[in-house]
Amino acid sequence: MSHLVDRRLDGRNKSATNRQRFLRRFKKQLKKAVAEASAKRSITDMDRGEQITIPQDDISEPVFSHGRGGKRESIHPGNKEFIQGDRVARPQGGAGSGGGGDASNSGEGQDEFVFELSRSEFLDLLFEDLELPYLVKRQLARDPEFKSIRAGFTNDGVPCNINVVRSLQQSLARRIALKSGSQNRLREAELELEAQLAVAGFEDEDDDVLTLRAEIDQLKARIRAVPFIDTFDLRYNNRILQPQPSTRAVMFCLMDVSGSMDQERKDLAKRFFTLLYLFLQRNYERIDVVFIRHHTVAYEVDEEEFFYARETGGTVVSSALHLMRDIVRERYPSSNWNIYAAQASDGDNWRDDCRGCRDVLVSDLMPLVQYFSYVEIKPLRHQLLWHEYQKIADTFSNFAMQQIDSGADIYPVFRELFKRVDA
Amino acid sequence: MTVKNYISTSSEWTFPLLMEYDEIFGKIAAEYGLDTYPNQIEVITAEQMMDAYASSGMPIGYHHWSYGKHFMNIEKTYRRGRMGLAFEIVINSNPCIAYLMEENTMAMQALVIAHACYGHNSFFKGNYMFRTWTSADAIIDYLLFAKNYIRSCEERFGTDEVERLLDSCHTLMNQGVDRYKRPAPLSLGEEEQQQRDRAEYLQSQVNELWRTVPQGFRDDEESVEKRFPSESQENLLYFIEKHAPLLEPWQREIVRIVRKIAQYFYPQRQTKVMNEGWACFWHYTLVNELYERDLIDDGFMLEFLQSHTNVLSQPGFDSPFYSGLNPYTLGYHMMIDIRRICENPTAEDRYWFPNIAGSDWKKTLDFAMRNFKDESFIAQFLSPKVIRDLKLFSVLDDDQSEELEISAIHNEQGYRRLRAALADQYNLHSLEPNVQVYSVDTRGDRSLTLRHNQYQRRPLQDDTLPEMMRHVHRLWGFPVRLETSHDGEEYELTADCG
Numbered sequence: 014m015s016h017l018v019d020r021r022l023d024g025r026n027k028s029a030t031n032r033q034r035f036l037r038r039f040k041k042q043l044k045k046a047v048a049e050a051s052a053k054r055s056i057t058d059m060d061r062g063e064q065i066t067i068p069q070d071d072i073s074e075p076v077f078s079h080g081r082g083g084k085r086e087s088i089h090p091g092n093k094e095f096i097q098g099d100r101v102a103r104p105q106g107g108a109g110s111g112g113g114g115d116a117s118n119s120g121e122g123q124d125e126f127v128f129e130l131s132r133s134e135f136l137d138l139l140f141e142d143l144e145l146p147y148l149v150k151r152q153l154a155r156d157p158e159f160k161s162i163r164a165g166f167t168n169d170g171v172p173c174n175i176n177v178v179r180s181l182q183q184s185l186a187r188r189i190a191l192k193s194g195s196q197n198r199l200r201e202a203e204l205e206l207e208a209q210l211a212v213a214g215f216e217d218e219d220d221d222v223l224t225l226r227a228e229i230d231q232l233k234a235r236i237r238a239v240p241f242i243d244t245f246d247l248r249y250n251n252r253i254l255q256p257q258p259s260t261r262a263v264m265f266c267l268m269d270v271s272g273s274m275d276q277e278r279k280d281l282a283k284r285f286f287t288l289l290y291l292f293l294q295r296n297y298e299r300i301d302v303v304f305i306r307h308h309t310v311a312y313e314v315d316e317e318e319f320f321y322a323r324e325t326g327g328t329v330v331s332s333a334l335h336l337m338r339d340i341v342r343e344r345y346p347s348s349n350w351n352i353y354a355a356q357a358s359d360g361d362n363w364r365d366d367c368r369g370c371r372d373v374l375v376s377d378l379m380p381l382v383q384y385f386s387y388v389e390i391k392p393l394r395h396q397l398l399w400h401e402y403q404k405i406a407d408t409f410s411n412f413a414m415q416q417i418d419s420g421a422d423i424y425p426v427f428r429e430l431f432k433r434v435d436a
Numbered sequence: 437m438t439v440k441n442y443i444s445t446s447s448e449w450t451f452p453l454l455m456e457y458d459e460i461f462g463k464i465a466a467e468y469g470l471d472t473y474p475n476q477i478e479v480i481t482a483e484q485m486m487d488a489y490a491s492s493g494m495p496i497g498y499h500h501w502s503y504g505k506h507f508m509n510i511e512k513t514y515r516r517g518r519m520g521l522a523f524e525i526v527i528n529s530n531p532c533i534a535y536l537m538e539e540n541t542m543a544m545q546a547l548v549i550a551h552a553c554y555g556h557n558s559f560f561k562g563n564y565m566f567r568t569w570t571s572a573d574a575i576i577d578y579l580l581f582a583k584n585y586i587r588s589c590e591e592r593f594g595t596d597e598v599e600r601l602l603d604s605c606h607t608l609m610n611q612g613v614d615r616y617k618r619p620a621p622l623s624l625g626e627e628e629q630q631q632r633d634r635a636e637y638l639q640s641q642v643n644e645l646w647r648t649v650p651q652g653f654r655d656d657e658e659s660v661e662k663r664f665p666s667e668s669q670e671n672l673l674y675f676i677e678k679h680a681p682l683l684e685p686w687q688r689e690i691v692r693i694v695r696k697i698a699q700y701f702y703p704q705r706q707t708k709v710m711n712e713g714w715a716c717f718w719h720y721t722l723v724n725e726l727y728e729r730d731l732i733d734d735g736f737m738l739e740f741l742q743s744h745t746n747v748l749s750q751p752g753f754d755s756p757f758y759s760g761l762n763p764y765t766l767g768y769h770m771m772i773d774i775r776r777i778c779e780n781p782t783a784e785d786r787y788w789f790p791n792i793a794g795s796d797w798k799k800t801l802d803f804a805m806r807n808f809k810d811e812s813f814i815a816q817f818l819s820p821k822v823i824r825d826l827k828l829f830s831v832l833d834d835d836q837s838e839e840l841e842i843s844a845i846h847n848e849q850g851y852r853r854l855r856a857a858l859a860d861q862y863n864l865h866s867l868e869p870n871v872q873v874y875s876v877d878t879r880g881d882r883s884l885t886l887r888h889n890q891y892q893r894r895p896l897q898d899d900t901l902p903e904m905m906r907h908v909h910r911l912w913g914f915p916v917r918l919e920t921s922h923d924g925e926e927y928e929l930t931a932d933c934g
Contacts, residue, residue, distance in 0.1 A: 015459070015477060015553065016477065017458070017478075017479070018477065018479070019479050020479060020535075021538055026483075031490065031491075031503040031504030032507060034499055034501040034504050034599070035502075035508065036504075038501045073900070074603070075903045075907070076608075076609070076610055077607075077610065077869045077888075078897045079868075079894045079896065080895045080897040081895075083835060083891075083892050083893035084832070084833070084834045084893055084894075085866075086832050086843060086857045087831050087861060088761065089761070089829060089830075090828055091750070091751070091752025091753050092827040092829035092846065093827065095829055095842040097842060097849060098842065099841070099842040100840065101840050128508040128509070128512050
């Protein structure tokens with residue numbers, strides 16, 4: 014007696030928990046592998062899964078087993094060349110020296126365990142222990158967004174919102190209320206009339222009969238006059254607006270494109286910006302990105318131009334800061350936007366401008382932004398801008414600065430900038 | 437032209453067709469006298485097959501990272517197309533659960549039904565190893581109990597704590613098997629009740645054990661000091677469960693769960709050749725029977741034969757694909773050959789197998805299936821013809837000589853030696869080191885001494901040994917020593933921990 018069961022619709026991911034257990038147990042190794050992978054990755058594909066390799070030794074499950082040596086006689090098939098008593102050289106390096114049924118599959122490297130991490134697992138590990146500093150605003154957006162939600166029924170509204178069922182319920186109730194009195198009287202009058210006619214035989218012309226007939230006609234007219242549906246029967250679906258806390262962020266990318274910033278430096282800057290963007294994406298529903306590039310003058314540009322257009326010339330960093338300030342005032346009031354800014358430069362600035370940079374940051378920008386990070390990319394040596402910024406960093410806790418020298422630095426620097434700070 | 441009443445001619449399978457094939461296989465199997473548990477055939481997807489794979493076919497498993505590791509490994513190789521999934525998994529339970537993958541064609545599904553639902557199924561029900569060591573009625577209940585119990589432990593004592601314990605138990609799984617005592621089957625309810633009783637009882641016992649160590653009489657007692665345990669214990673996990681001084685009741689229960697599951701898989705490890713050989717023999721016989729009765733067409737038969745030969749392929753020792761003897765091939769050839777010896781014995785067969793040559797093949801095969809395990813089955817039934825067909829030869833690898841020696845080939849002088857050597861290759865001593873509990877220093881530092889008796893001078897794998905000792909130490913809680921001896925020589929300390 015057999016029983017056939019279709020299990021195809023049952024849970025698919027029975028092993029999901031075990032997979033999570035595995036990732037959890039080897040988090041340390043995984044994090045290391047993820048950090049290495051992110052350093053090697055190109056700019057545009059940070060946002061996908063990754064093939065991770067961890068040493069087999071770390072994850073092996075030991076058992077008591079036989080090692081090499083001793084005496085063993087093993088049986089193999091397919092003899093076509095040996096006769097009894099033949100002697101052959103011991104193969105070098107083969108597992109179990111050519112013996113046993115447990116020889117490992119040749120050709121497959123057994124010393125590393127390789128597997129795929131999904132995109133979200135990769136990002137989780139990449140950004141673990143990081144946190145966006147100063148997330149205060151998420152809770153108290155003063156000019157919140159609204160979301161329309163249902164809230165019962167109302168007596169007036171636009172025709173497209175008419176609720177048919179409710180309206181007809183009202184109509185039915187009204188009709189019953191207005192008609193029932195007349196209908197009761199009508200029934201009585203008809204009975205009376207019948208009785209009178211039965212008593213008086215066929216004398217139709219009696220006064221009583223005539224008045225009754227008149228009354229019946231009048232009642233019928235009154236009943237007919239009650240309308241099937243009336244304007245005050247109508248009911249409308251009601252919707253109200255409910256405030257939603259804002260989880261919007263805007264990220265300003267400021268980059269120096271003067272002659273001293275070559276393509277390699279721009280590349281490093283882009284990687285940093287990409288990381289920041291991915292990280293913000295995990296924290297906010299909606300993110301605007303504003304690209305500002307500057308040499309002696311600053312422009313707001315699109316992404317393509319930001320990273321690839323070529324310019325040369327001197328450097329006036331404050332021009333970018335001024336532009337950012339103007340854009341914030343104009344389009345991103347700090348009351349309902351979380352503002353993040355990341356600035357990348359090689360630190361080469363016109364000397365007289367450095368003072369100005371600090372002033373505009375301290376007086377205008379720092380009070381508005383959630384976090385301002387400055388990375389200096391492959392500076393020859395620290396110049397005045399770095400020192401001026403350091404003074405800001407001393408006074409504002411939401412200002413951070415780091416130096417990047419090579420691609421491998423980006424991720425560690427990023428972690429440094431956004432590491433979780435224990436209160 | 438005669439009208440053929442093929443069951444199916446398309447490669448698409450349907451549920452009614454599966455039922456029909458199953459019914460007809462059931463009928464034919466009964467004609468051949470196969471005794472089976474009822475079947476529960478489950479159709480699953482490839483992903484579910486990977487899940488089942490990762491948990492070594494257990495339909496319900498507790499959570500552990502090692503299963504996740506297996507799963508990821510399988511998933512990776514499967515996704516890259518390196519590995520086809522095995523076309524069936526069958527679970528030794530009553531009813532016998534067999535998984536069919538939805539991707540398979542009709543012919544493959546039929547093959548799997550014949551192979552798993554009648555081949556393996558009858559083996560599980562008939563073979564003495566399975567009859568003695570596993571209880572097909574209780575296993576699903578037990579696995580469910582184990583899963584729930586371990587989850588509740590994780591909630592109460594923390595995932596990390598439980599995970600560490602399971603790690604240690606898993607390393608000793610192969611040493612956690614009773615080879616001589618038979619466990620009695622239990623239902624889920626009884627199991628839970630017993631678990632509670634056991635927990636209380638054990639704890640009191642263990643405390644008692646250590647409390648009775650007399651403080652004042654140490655000097656007098658030493659002369660008559662008895663070894664504890666009085667005899668060496670082969671079941672390390674059992675010994676730890678019963679006697680480890682510091683384990684909490686719930687930890688003992690988890691040790692027990694791992695031990696039980698190891699016990700459940702113990703017969704499978706020792707009957708791989710027979711079990712697969714038996715199942716291949718029967719899918720071959722049953723499908724051929726269908727063909728002879730004109731119930732399947734040539735296309736079906738060709739597809740079947742192709743899969744059949746794939747399963748039985750045996751690359752030669754010098755092939756790049758060689759990875760040891762294929763148990764399917766060996767088992768199948770032996771089964772087929774037993775039938776041949778019964779039906780068409782040659783003079784050689786009459787000399788080698790006087791008892792079975794010319795006997796009823798169904799009875800002989802049934803007897804062989806019921807009463808042997810790989811080692812004894814090969815020692816008993818490996819015929820010169822199979823040795824010649826597979827061109828077997830044996831290589832003697834002795835670390836005391838410079839070169840390897842070809843000790844026997846498929847000729848008259850070699851048959852017996854080959855047979856003995858092959859049987860020995862499937863002997864448990866040869867597969868796993870023989871490590872036993874020797875003694876506990878009950879009066880001193882409570883240290884545990886394990887003894888490894890070398891087989892053919894084979895040493896333990898030494899790079900994992902320190903790790904192993906740490907695991908045993910974690911379970912025992914006091915110092916652990918491992919001593920090794922070869923052929924009754926003096927025992928030498930090979931490793932210690934704690």
